[in-house]
Amino acid sequence: QIVELVKNHFSEVPYLKQKKILITAGxxxxxxxxxxxxxxxxxGKMGYALAEAASLAGADVTLVSGPTNLPTPANVKMFRVESAEEMYQHVMDHFKYCDVVIKSAAVADYRPKHVYNEKMKxxxxxxxxxxxxxxxxxxxLGEQKEHQLLVGFAAETNNIAEYAKKKLVSKNLDIVVANNVTEAGAGFGTDTNIVTLYKRDGSQLELPLMSKLDAAKAILREVKHLMDEEKA
Amino acid sequence: QIVELVKNHFSEVPYLKQKKILITAGxxxxxxxxxxxxxxxxxGKMGYALAEAASLAGADVTLVSGPTNLPTPANVKMFRVESAEEMYQHVMDHFKYCDVVIKSAAVADYRPKHVYNEKMKxxxxxxxxxxxxxxxxxxxLGEQKEHQLLVGFAAETNNIAEYAKKKLVSKNLDIVVANNVTEAGAGFGTDTNIVTLYKRDGSQLELPLMSKLDAAKAILREVKHLMDEEKA
Incomplete structure (x- = not known):
């Protein structure tokens, strides 16, 4: 119970106050x-949990979301989009003014080359x-970033650590949050997640099974640590 | 108000009692x-409304549903499936024992020829x-049907009447429920629908905008009429 009290107290400290955070989801x-x-x-559950946690921590949160069945989190500026192209436009519109970007959306890598106007027979x-x-x-974002902290996700089914570390470098990220989407209690649609954070300095933080909201809080605390280190 | 009372009374008459109805949705x-x-x-909203309405009318309802975010309607035997192949298996398992099949599911016409076991890079x-x-x-179903009444849907974006009438014949159906999915208030995701019923005897019934539950009741009344005619 005391642990809960301390946890709740910590989560209510506005440790991200005046920070502009852009989150993508779904x-x-x-x-x-x-x-x-x-x-x-x-x-979209992981991204919405991040938006909720960031808002609870006092951040100024913008959420760009693909189609989901989730309600808009409280105190969050919400933009609902459909395609990868629409998400790209909204993210680029907001990027310049952000301190942190967390890209938890699962954006399609491919789209049909030809889109039919009528239902295809x-x-x-x-x-x-x-x-x-x-x-x-x-x-x-990795190519254009200046002061922004950039957090990406790697949802994989195999060779997770290898792909995550590669992504950290190739996309110029500060943190990659990796999870095995085939593992029970992790990945798509669940209320829990099992994630490992790979950081720019080569360190990694392996987290146990926890709710997506708690995982979100853990990710944001790492973001806060990185911001403090950069200032120091 | 009297109209409402009469409507409610009618909807509670168990006019489909002892009828086994198989509905697909989603x-x-x-x-x-x-x-x-x-x-x-x-x-899945139209199919779930049909299951609810059929159950209210006293039918023994089996619902085979693709992935949806809808709760299982009361007093309905529910089977949740994912692919067209799984839906096919479940429908064929139940077909023999049915009096009526209403196929409101939007089943994929195509699937990838090769399915990757790991996430494609x-x-x-x-x-x-x-x-x-x-x-x-x-x-x-149209080829194998014996005594069963078969109702299909045609969700189109153009040439609706033409496609619906063609489907009635080519699939050996008793009723085709057609709607223009691009029309406001009709089609996917809405709580209302605007449908036209094309029947085997060449007649058609054009319904105005109404809730999907009311559209479901109208469809089931036509099913009941057809069953009564066949008996007579």
Missing amino acids: PTREKIDPVRFFTNRST KQTGDLILELERTTDILKT | PTREKIDPVRFFTNRST KQTGDLILELERTTDILKT
Whole structure:
């Protein structure tokens, strides 16, 4: 009980006051026609938990979210988008004015090259669908960042540590939050997560199974530590 | 108010008592890898409304549903599935014992030919995705039906009447419920619908904008009329 009291007290300290934090959440939808689309299993829970935790910590939070069934967290500026391209536009609009960007959205890497205006009628036999790459938002942010702290996610099914460390370097990130989305209690749709934080200085922080809100608070405390170190 | 009373009274008459009704609802998901999939904008609302209305009318209702965020309606046998193939299996398991099948699910027509076991890593440049046809559940039911009444849906964006009438014949249906999914107040995700019923005898019933539950009741009354006519 005392632990809970201390925890609650800590979470209410506005340790991110006057910090502008941009968070992305949820999947994107890449249209094939007015009815069909490509997407992924992200439900937005991790990103919304980050927005809630950042707001509780006193930050000025902007949430850019793909389609989810989650309510808008309190005291958060919300922008709802559908495609990777729309998410890219909104993120770039806000990036300059941010202290921290946390990209937890599962943005589609590919979109159909041709989008049909009318519902595609099915044919007999196979169908070849041509896909093209979407803009790599995280990479663009990594290239353009000045003072901003950049946190990315790596949702993987295999070789997690290897992919996470590679992403940290190739995208010029400060922290990568990695999780194995096939593990019980972690990944898409669950209320809990099991994450490991890989940091720019080479250190890593392995967290046990916890609620996504507690994982969000742990991530934000690391963000705060990094900001304090940069000031020192 | 009297109209409401009469309506409520009518809806509580168990006019489908002892009838076994199989309803399908929602979209299907066709996996590309453990994270990515193809789907469509169906939210399951029309199918769940049909299940609720049929149950209120005293029917023995089985609902086979793709992934939705809707709660299971009261007094309904529920099977949750993900892919078109799983939906096909469950529908065929129950078909023989049914009096009526209402296929309101938006089943994927195509699925990726190859499903990756691990999350696909993105490459530079375009990607060619090969898709193959899924089993046409409605067509299979139309070919195998004996005593069953078969109701299909046509969610279209253009040439609605033409496609609906074609579907009635090509799939050997008794009723096609057609709607324009691009019209305001109709289609995916809304709580209302605007439908036209095309019947085997060539007649059609055009309904105005109404709640999906009222549209469901109107569809079930037509089903009841057809059953009575066949008996007579």
